[in-house]
Amino acid sequence: MSTINPAQLIGLSPSGDPLRAEEFYQALVNAMDVGILAVNTSGMVILANRVSRESFGAYQGVHLNDVLPELWPKVAQRLLGRSRNAAEISVRGTESNFLARVSPMLVDQEQVGAVCVFVESTELENMAKQMEFFQGLTRELDTIIDSSSDGLWICDADAKVIRINPASERINNIKAADVVGRNMRDLVNARVFDRSATLEVLRTGSRVNLLQQREGRKLITTGTPVYDAYERITRVVVSERDITEIDSLQRELEDQEAIKDQFRNQMLEMQQEQQLENQQIIARSPSMIKALRQALKVSKVESTVLILGPSGVGKGLFADLIHKNSERSDKPLIKINCGAIPESLIESELFGYDKGAFTGAQSGGKPGYFELADGGILFLDEIAELPLPSQVKLLRFMEDGTIMRLGSTRSRHVNVRILAATHRNLEQMVEEGKFRLDLYYRLKVIPIHVPSLNERKECLLPLILHYIEWYAKKHKTVKRLSRAACDTLLAYPFPGNVRELMNLCERLVVMTETELIGLQDLPADVAQSDTTQAGIPSQWPESITLPQMVESAERSLLAHALKQHNNQAEMAEALGVSQPTIARKLKKYGLS
Ligand SMILES: Nc1ncnc2c1ncn2[C@@H]1O[C@H](COP(=O)(O)OP(=O)(O)OP(=O)(O)O)[C@@H](O)[C@H]1O
Secondary structure, eight states: OOOOOGGGEEEEOTTSOEEEHHHHHHHHHHHOSSEEEEEETTSBEEEEOHHHHHHHOOOTTSBHHHHOTTTHHHHHHHHTTSOOSOEEEEEEOSSSEEEEEEEEEEETTEEEEEEEEEEEOHHHHHHHHHHHHHHHHHHHHHHHHHHOSSEEEEEETTOBEEEEOHHHHHHHTOOHHHHTTSBHHHHHHTTSOSOOHHHHHHHHSSOEEEEEEETTEEEEEEEEEEEOTTSOEEEEEEEEEEOHHHHHHHHHHHHHHHHHHHHHHHHHHHHHHHHHHHTTOOOOSHHHHHHHHHHHHHHTSOOOEEEEOOTTSSHHHHHHHHHHTSTTTTSOEEEEETTTSOHHHHHHHHHOBOTTSSTTOOTTOBOOHHHHTTTSEEEEETGGGOOHHHHHHHHHHHHHSEEEOBTOOOEEEOOOEEEEEESSOHHHHHHTTSSOHHHHHHHTTEEEEOOOGGGOGGGHHHHHHHHHHHHHHHTTOOOEEOHHHHHHHHHSOOTTHHHHHHHHHHHHHHHOOSSEEOGGGSOHHHHTSOGGGOSSOSOOOTTOOHHHHHHHHHHHHHHHHHHHOSSHHHHHHHHTSOHHHHHHHHHHTTOO
């Protein structure tokens, strides 16, 4: 047994030999899970435990710079005595990463080397990374929650408020500090809120939507449950959207749409009124306005139109109107009065003839009205008077668009739109065998009924005033109707309709000596008519202007309609104008 200093003896080996301190420490450091490595002042490894050897290949006798170059500068600093403090540095081992702690090794205040202790940091780093990830996520969530323009409430499963965002503070006019930590049930009981989406979610266990009024605002709140892995509710997230603005914008949009519609209708009406005025068509009664509207509508299509109504009501005027507003307005409108052409001539007049077709025919032949109207419109007035042979030819044209001149065997294609008119009852004529049923059906694709003057009393006064003025202008004079004369004219039934009215007005203008047309100037049959039949009140003051009278008539018509109908829509329907027009006019006359 060798002589040893007892101070160096630590214990006994398993064989019973005394154990040296050096061996003991070697065994001790090898047993540790941390790496331990010591270098002398020149940087030579003088001690490296198992972890250091396995992880960094650090053996006694190698230079630290050769095995852990990233650690060497820190160690060198401490070997040179520049720093007495411990330094920490991450180093990469063969399989794991380590956190190294470098401390100077001093013996009796003298630098004898440096010690490095390595702790495995892979796990820690992973955890740190995860922490960082979660911290980032939390920051993102915070930003999202705080910057959301929708209010957000987060409550726990007991309905305790955990958090609310700034938008919620603004929307509800509250401070987060006043509600966070409080239970929603208490807040509802304290009448801070009338209903709670959170409580609804907790009650139903599912997502809920509520419409609420708060602080004068309209809110839509949506509560959503958050579940854990065991399907238990852990949180309730409630979003609140202030829809006050959206709601009012929506309403504004609807109002704008309505105004746009109103303008559109008014413009359409003004356009139509102007069209009628340009053509000097007077229309005040709903039935007449309706008929004119129909005419304007059908003018744009190619269909055949049958204009029905008594003599003198203005059927010809309707044909003019349709032509003027049709695509064929720049092409001819040829008007034929079927009753005015002798029966023997009508066929050749309408369909033309070839040379030598009959005695007295022009030698070169002659085109008929159909050919002359090619591309345009043929208005067959008094169609009921068309003889049956010509009805057959007309039917053929309406079926295949061709005509055949008299005495010819060649059919010709003509592009003609047919408008027809009659004051007769065609249906009855068909029954009596005087008019072809097939032609009747071909003609009445679009029938328009022009009412008699008797059926449109509202038009009477404007028509009388219009034609008195019109003829006065024509004859370069000034005429006015006395109240009595006017009342009497209004009471007269005008069996000859507008034509009779026009004739009478011209006669009065021409024949009356004075400016004022009085009762005595009226023809006896007219003067004797019963004034009580008039639909217009008889107290018209003298020297009233035409617009004033028209307005007055319009006002009384509206007042009458107001009594008869339940609402403006019904009035509009009955008077043949749009509802906005009724509203505008009622307002104008102070009737609304
Ligand atoms: N609403 C009206 N406004 C102004 N003038 C009108 C109106 N209706 C008809 N007239 C005028 O009355 C006259 C007779 O009209 P029109 O010849 O069109 O009647 P009609 O129904 O075709 O008659 P008929 O059946 O005898 O052919 C025309 O001069 C026309 O300008």
